[in-house]
Amino acid sequence: MNDDELERERASAHPAPAASPDSGAPFGPMPSKAAADDSASDCAALCAYVDDELPADTRAALQARLADDAGAAQRVAAWRAQKAALQTLCRADDAAASPGYVVLRRRDPWWRRAGLAAAWAVAGAGFAVAAGTLMPQWLPAGSWAMRGAADRDAAFPARDGEGFARRADVAYAVYSPEMRHPVEVRAADEAHLITWLSKRLGKPLAIPPLGEYGYALVGGRLLPGAAGPAAQFMYQNDAGARLTLYVSASGRDRDKVHLLSDGSRRTFYWSTDGMGYALSGPATEARLRTIAYEVCGALGGTSAQW
Amino acid sequence: MLRRPSAEFEAQVVAQLAPMRRYARALTGDAAWADDLVQDAAERALSRASSSRPDSNLRAWLLTILRHIYIDQLRGRREIAVDDESAPWRTLEAPHGEVDGLVLRDLQRALYLLPAAQREVLLLVCVEELSYQDASTVLGVPAGTVMSRLSRAREHLRVLLDRGPAQDPARHAAPLRVVGTTR
Numbered sequence: 340m341n342d343d344e345l346e347r348e349r350a351s352a353h354p355a356p357a358a359s360p361d362s363g364a365p366f367g368p369m370p371s372k373a374a375a376d377d378s379a380s381d382c383a384a385l386c387a388y389v390d391d392e393l394p395a396d397t398r399a400a401l402q403a404r405l406a407d408d409a410g411a412a413q414r415v416a417a418w419r420a421q422k423a424a425l426q427t428l429c430r431a432d433d434a435a436a437s438p439g440y441v442v443l444r445r446r447d448p449w450w451r452r453a454g455l456a457a458a459w460a461v462a463g464a465g466f467a468v469a470a471g472t473l474m475p476q477w478l479p480a481g482s483w484a485m486r487g488a489a490d491r492d493a494a495f496p497a498r499d500g501e502g503f504a505r506r507a508d509v510a511y512a513v514y515s516p517e518m519r520h521p522v523e524v525r526a527a528d529e530a531h532l533i534t535w536l537s538k539r540l541g542k543p544l545a546i547p548p549l550g551e552y553g554y555a556l557v558g559g560r561l562l563p564g565a566a567g568p569a570a571q572f573m574y575q576n577d578a579g580a581r582l583t584l585y586v587s588a589s590g591r592d593r594d595k596v597h598l599l600s601d602g603s604r605r606t607f608y609w610s611t612d613g614m615g616y617a618l619s620g621p622a623t624e625a626r627l628r629t630i631a632y633e634v635c636g637a638l639g640g641t642s643a644q645w
Numbered sequence: 646m647l648r649r650p651s652a653e654f655e656a657q658v659v660a661q662l663a664p665m666r667r668y669a670r671a672l673t674g675d676a677a678w679a680d681d682l683v684q685d686a687a688e689r690a691l692s693r694a695s696s697s698r699p700d701s702n703l704r705a706w707l708l709t710i711l712r713h714i715y716i717d718q719l720r721g722r723r724e725i726a727v728d729d730e731s732a733p734w735r736t737l738e739a740p741h742g743e744v745d746g747l748v749l750r751d752l753q754r755a756l757y758l759l760p761a762a763q764r765e766v767l768l769l770v771c772v773e774e775l776s777y778q779d780a781s782t783v784l785g786v787p788a789g790t791v792m793s794r795l796s797r798a799r800e801h802l803r804v805l806l807d808r809g810p811a812q813d814p815a816r817h818a819a820p821l822r823v824v825g826t827t828r
Contacts, residue, residue: 382796390770392777418799422771428749429671429772505656565652
């Protein structure tokens with residue numbers, strides 16, 4: 340089967356019924372038609388065994404058989420090795436290419452759309468009402484989310500801590516590699532930065548100094564949060580490593596500090612006095628927890644949140 | 646405005662970008678094309694958030710979208726028969742991994758010698774670790790077909806690796822093709 344056939348398969352509504360699997364595929368490792376028929380179900384069972392798709396009893400029976408059947412055992416071993424090698428082959432550049440962020444930058448359009456949507460949500464009170472009514476219908480998609488109810492109503496701000504942390508994590512992944520425009524307002528205009536973002540978030544913000552840990556403020560930017568504006572402050576040390584503090588209204592009086600790990604990045608997040616905070620940094624920053632502790636305290640948090 | 650996906654959904658899709666890209670790269674053997682595919686698939690997924698079903702596997706749903714776009718794009722691209730020297734596995738960089746690079750290069754070459762349908766099912770089950778059920782959803786074929794196709798793919802790959810691509814009769818039966826763009 341080549342790509343043409345793949346296309347045809349896509350075009351037909353119900354391709355390849357069970358009765359006629361693609362037995363006509365043009366390749367020749369099967370010794371003969373008869374032998375292929377004989378071993379087909381056997382091969383399928385071995386396949387399912389390798390992929391752990393068999394029910395427990397069938398699996399046990401097959402396992403017992405493998406002890407006596409050297410040919411089948413050999414086949415299973417070869418297929419397992421194949422599977423492991425395929426994983427190595429295809430996942431080889433996963434780690435090297437800092438997953439996600441290159442692709443994320445290419446996805447500007449929907450970020451802008453999301454931003455626009457957030458702006459509309461803020462601008463139109465009428466829309467908010469409409470959205471509140473419509474949400475239950477189009478948010479079943481959102482129930483991929485682990486927690487449903489609280490998150491389903493647009494009128495509630497980002498209550499879901501993990502959703503909040505993910506947004507912070509994504510914002511970190513998107514902006515921390517940015518060389519030319521890491522921030523909208525630079526640290527040189529710190530006073531303006533604070534005034535501006537405080538006004539947009541409707542709450543007086545503070546930017547905790549992290550000089551003690553070797554991180555200086557780079558600046559900040561405004562971002563669309565889950566249900567309103569969010570602010571991102573960026574810090575950088577001499578080695579070029581960056582941290583971000585992501586801030587958005589959470590509507591939660593006080594939430595404990597949690598950790599979200601995503602590959603090469605870590606995010607500590609919590610809530611204090613109605614504001615959600617997330618400190619993100621590279622997994623290589625061993626002091627991230629200490630820094631988060633410091634930042635949490637500087638922003639009105641208590642050690643009881645830890 | 647109904648197209649605005651929830652933050653949760655967005656995050657879930659973002660978390661699947663790496664597997665999507667991996668699958669797209671393996672499917673196309675072309676990094677740039679793969680990135681385009683991932684972008685298109687992610688956009689389409691986000692604009693159709695409401696059509697995903699919460700009870701099914703998100704990764705499978707995303708890979709289905711990606712695959713449909715891939716097949717659609719195949720139509721828009723001109724297929725050119727090529728000789729071995731410019732075949733995709735010649736120009737793909739040998740991967741660096743714990744397993745011997747040469748072994749992997751042989752595997753890579755063999756993988757691209759497989760018929761597309763066999764390659765796909767191997768990638769979905771072995772690399773993306775989808776269940777047979779999810780793979781059957783992605784491919785739009787019954788689970789039984791997934792299993793039979795998979796076992797044939799495995800045997801085919803084993804034979805290719807055992808005796809090397811030079812003796813593979815499939816090469817003569819179905820001439821190799823590489824997909825070039827006309828855009």
